[in-house]
Amino acid sequence: MNKRAADMTRGGRDVIPLSLGEPDFHTAEHVKDAGIAAIKRNFTKYTNSEGFGALRQAVAGKLQRENGLTFAADQIVIGSGSKSVFLAAFWTVVDPGCEVVIPAPYWVSYPDLVELAGGTPVIVPCSESAGFKLTPNDLERAITPRTRAIVFNSPNNPTGAVYSETEIRALAQVLEKHPQVWVVTDELYEHIVYDSTRVVYFAKAAAGIADRVVTVCGFSKSYVMTGWRLSFAAGNPSVMKAIGDILSQIHGAPSSIAQAAAIEALQGDQSFIKKNQKVFKERRDLIVERANRTPGLHALPPPGAFYVYVNCGPWIGRTSAGGRRLANDIDVVEALLEEAAVATVPGTVFGLSPYFRISYALELERLRTAMDRVEEFARGLR
Numbered sequence: 001m002n003k004r005a006a007d008m009t010r011g012g013r014d015v016i017p018l019s020l021g022e023p024d025f026h027t028a029e030h031v032k033d034a035g036i037a038a039i040k041r042n043f044t045k046y047t048n049s050e051g052f053g054a055l056r057q058a059v060a061g062k063l064q065r066e067n068g069l070t071f072a073a074d075q076i077v078i079g080s081g082s083k084s085v086f087l088a089a090f091w092t093v094v095d096p097g098c099e100v101v102i103p104a105p106y107w108v109s110y111p112d113l114v115e116l117a118g119g120t121p122v123i124v125p126c127s128e129s130a131g132f133k134l135t136p137n138d139l140e141r142a143i144t145p146r147t148r149a150i151v152f153n154s155p156n157n158p159t160g161a162v163y164s165e166t167e168i169r170a171l172a173q174v175l176e177k178h179p180q181v182w183v184v185t186d187e188l189y190e191h192i193v194y195d196s197t198r199v200v201y202f203a204k205a206a207a208g209i210a211d212r213v214v215t216v217c218g219f220s221k222s223y224v225m226t227g228w229r230l231s232f233a234a235g236n237p238s239v240m241k242a243i244g245d246i247l248s249q250i251h252g253a254p255s256s257i258a259q260a261a262a263i264e265a266l267q268g269d270q271s272f273i274k275k276n277q278k279v280f281k282e283r284r285d286l287i288v289e290r291a292n293r294t295p296g297l298h299a300l301p302p303p304g305a306f307y308v309y310v311n312c313g314p315w316i317g318r319t320s321a322g323g324r325r326l327a328n329d330i331d332v333v334e335a336l337l338e339e340a341a342v343a344t345v346p347g348t349v350f351g352l353s354p355y356f357r358i359s360y361a362l363e364l365e366r367l368r369t370a371m372d373r374v375e376e377f378a379r380g381l382r
């Protein structure tokens with residue numbers, strides 16, 4: 001969708017991209033300065049394949065300080081982006097043919113990464129009525145003797161759902177009965193939450209099974225460092241050793257420059273996080289309010305991330321003003337792009353329909369214009 005929106009823009013259309021999966025803010029100045037300083041002092045050689053020692057120590061300090069988790073440096077691995085870390089984790093804990101439980105809606109890469117590792121994705125739909133969150137009963141029903149892992153994502157992409165400590169403990173109680181099942185977490189949006197929402201890491205809330213939790217986080221979302229391509233993982237030392245060995249073959253050592261900047265991101269001024277959070281909240285409130293007043297749409301206010309997962313069920317079966325029959329959410333997204341010049345992402349690719357995802361990583365005026373177009377599109381349906 002991003003590519004098609006860009007192609008249409010080059011062709012002269014004023015397309016508003018609500019499909020973007022990265023913050024529109026820039027990396028904080030002091031973090032950029034740390035990267036520049038690393039270049040100037042010639043910190044441009046390979047680091048250890050599992051990451052620069054000082055950054056691993058900084059990650060350990062962050063996890064202790066912010067998340068109440070104690071890890072030694074040898075329990076932490078630095079990766080060049082989270083995808084390779086997830087793949088290495090699945091290769092480590094999943095045997096070919098074994099199953100991995102993936103709650104839906106899910107980030108689009110999870111099933112593919114599981115399959116690349118030889119595993120079988122088991123998709124568990126999580127209803128809007130449940131806040132798009134996995135329930136203990138659904139988890140219990142999904143686990144079989146071949147289950148080797150579950151993917152846990154909070155705050156969630158694409159819904160913004162955030163699990164409470166009580167909800168995590170309830171899932172952990174189920175997993176306590178299945179000692180062969182690992183938990184691979186995605187907690188990259190941890191600092192992008194609103195109102196009184198508090199993020200609790202799975203490994204902290206589920207201390208009884210923490211030795212089989214692989215905690216994955218990174219710098220792209222909360223620290224606005226998407227292009228720096230840096231992530232981290234923490235967990236059981238033997239598993240982290242294997243993950244580190246795999247990553248050394250996939251991409252060698254992470255960028256030394258990015259790692260130097262990441263140390264500053266963790267240990268330097270954190271005020272940019274709250275500032276960005278405030279801006280995102282204002283945008284979220286706008287999108288939710290406008291979606292819920294648009295005929296045929298409904299949206300829950302997401303407690304985290306920077307997406308709204310919009311229910312477009314009442315639009316299915318109708319025909320757009322341009323003559324397109326809306327048989328599913330892919331048709332909805334296609335029609336919004338072609339007729340309203342608004343790019344979104346269909347719920348089908350996230351494993352739960354009929355929805356579409358709106359990213360509000362754009363300035364307010366562009367978001368208002370986009371929602372004006374969506375509302376006009378809705379009025380033209382017949």
